[in-house]
Amino acid sequence: MIKMLSLLWCLVWGMFLNAQTLTATFPSMAGELVRFGTFQGIQSRTLDSVRVGANGTFSFSFKTDKPAIGYLITAENKPYFLILDKNERIRLQGGHLSFSESVQILEGQQNQAFATYAVQHPRREQALSAWGYLEKIYTLDSMFAVQAVPSQAIQSEKVRIKQEDQSYLEALNPSWYVRWYLPIRRLVSDVSTIAQYRTEEIPATITAFRTLDYTDERLYRSGLLKDAIESHFWLLENSGRSLDSVYLEMKVSIDSMMLHLVKNESRLNEVTDYLFDLLERHSLFQASEYLALKVLNESSCTINSDLAKQLETYRAMKKGNIAPDMEFKGNLKSSVPKLKKLSELKSSYTLVVFGASWCETCKEEVPKIANLYPKWKGKGVEVVFVSLDETKEAFEQFVQAFPFTSYCDYGKWNSPIATAYYVFGTPTMFLLDAKREILLRPNSISQMDAWVDYFLK
Numbered sequence: 001m002i003k004m005l006s007l008l009w010c011l012v013w014g015m016f017l018n019a020q021t022l023t024a025t026f027p028s029m030a031g032e033l034v035r036f037g038t039f040q041g042i043q044s045r046t047l048d049s050v051r052v053g054a055n056g057t058f059s060f061s062f063k064t065d066k067p068a069i070g071y072l073i074t075a076e077n078k079p080y081f082l083i084l085d086k087n088e089r090i091r092l093q094g095g096h097l098s099f100s101e102s103v104q105i106l107e108g109q110q111n112q113a114f115a116t117y118a119v120q121h122p123r124r125e126q127a128l129s130a131w132g133y134l135e136k137i138y139t140l141d142s143m144f145a146v147q148a149v150p151s152q153a154i155q156s157e158k159v160r161i162k163q164e165d166q167s168y169l170e171a172l173n174p175s176w177y178v179r180w181y182l183p184i185r186r187l188v189s190d191v192s193t194i195a196q197y198r199t200e201e202i203p204a205t206i207t208a209f210r211t212l213d214y215t216d217e218r219l220y221r222s223g224l225l226k227d228a229i230e231s232h233f234w235l236l237e238n239s240g241r242s243l244d245s246v247y248l249e250m251k252v253s254i255d256s257m258m259l260h261l262v263k264n265e266s267r268l269n270e271v272t273d274y275l276f277d278l279l280e281r282h283s284l285f286q287a288s289e290y291l292a293l294k295v296l297n298e299s300s301c302t303i304n305s306d307l308a309k310q311l312e313t314y315r316a317m318k319k320g321n322i323a324p325d326m327e328f329k330g331n332l333k334s335s336v337p338k339l340k341k342l343s344e345l346k347s348s349y350t351l352v353v354f355g356a357s358w359c360e361t362c363k364e365e366v367p368k369i370a371n372l373y374p375k376w377k378g379k380g381v382e383v384v385f386v387s388l389d390e391t392k393e394a395f396e397q398f399v400q401a402f403p404f405t406s407y408c409d410y411g412k413w414n415s416p417i418a419t420a421y422y423v424f425g426t427p428t429m430f431l432l433d434a435k436r437e438i439l440l441r442p443n444s445i446s447q448m449d450a451w452v453d454y455f456l457k
Contacts, residue, residue, distance in 0.1 A: 024092040027056035039223040067177030068221035083110040110178040129197045191231040210256040215264040250287040313422040324420040330409030348380035356388040357398035359426040368445045379456040
């Protein structure tokens, strides 16, 4: 009994030791609701919420088994970020959390270092961009290029600013989470400036992204995982290279990310899912196809069934493959008499569209086809809409104004046609030629219309 009580006391005392506190005084926020949260990979999660007292005070308690980034957020939805780490008791005061410049950090060394750098680094970046602009003038403009002294002074000042920024980071306690976090935050936040004003830094920045371990627990808890993925591939896309070169660089980046991801199945699924969606949204289909095949061919890891189905679309339904024929055994609305199969349509091209009345994007996108259909049909493009609706009423009401062929067998995702075409989301489109070879997987109606205008002049 004594041993059990001792063990219980140790557990309680351990929880107490790991518990940290955050206290704040913001008189102007009296009565406002404040949410406190942190990050888990791509997602953020709210841990607690409180109503600010009449005197402007509020507090949160939290456990810090591992360091992380936390946030405080009010109705303005402008988060104030914090370092959450052991022995980091946090005490704040100020005007309002939505105005970070009004916040004073009274206690919490890592947060004080974080706040100082958050103020100083942008100012250094502005100065570097200004000096970079002047450097180009003194290098490229013949009226100024003869002035060696100013040009040398500019270069020296740029070096000094970069060294000052780096020295601040290196002076931080190596055991602090903020010492790891700030360089990663700098890498992510500087991308747009580097792409626009300091293009000579693009190769080194891309290399820095490629050396990141996307399974790192510190990154997983930082709130920067999504930003790192987006900034990495945005920089590749906007690096001034040709599109073919961009795709080659993206393949190199995907390979570098996979070195660690294949050893961690949960991270692999999360990162791959997000990156695949990102590449699809940006119409970077060669890169999304490469990612899909890379993951599907990786035998050392397991991907969840939904993601596997999504990626399998690229292996089975990639450009150049022959799409399956369709048998219309359900409810068919068509101006073509006695149409029984897709292969019976006599057209140079066929756009197959999978959608449904319950799909919000479909409600916006599919009716646009009706307006463009006369132009497309005049250039040899037929349209077949395959509905994933489950009732006759929903299907017929949705397609009643469509001038093109529409079909539904009420099987939703289990429809034989949807299964054969590896459809996992709506709307999904495939552009086929007369032999049903897949020519394009349009990401939008506007992309399809642009294809018609460009290739079928």
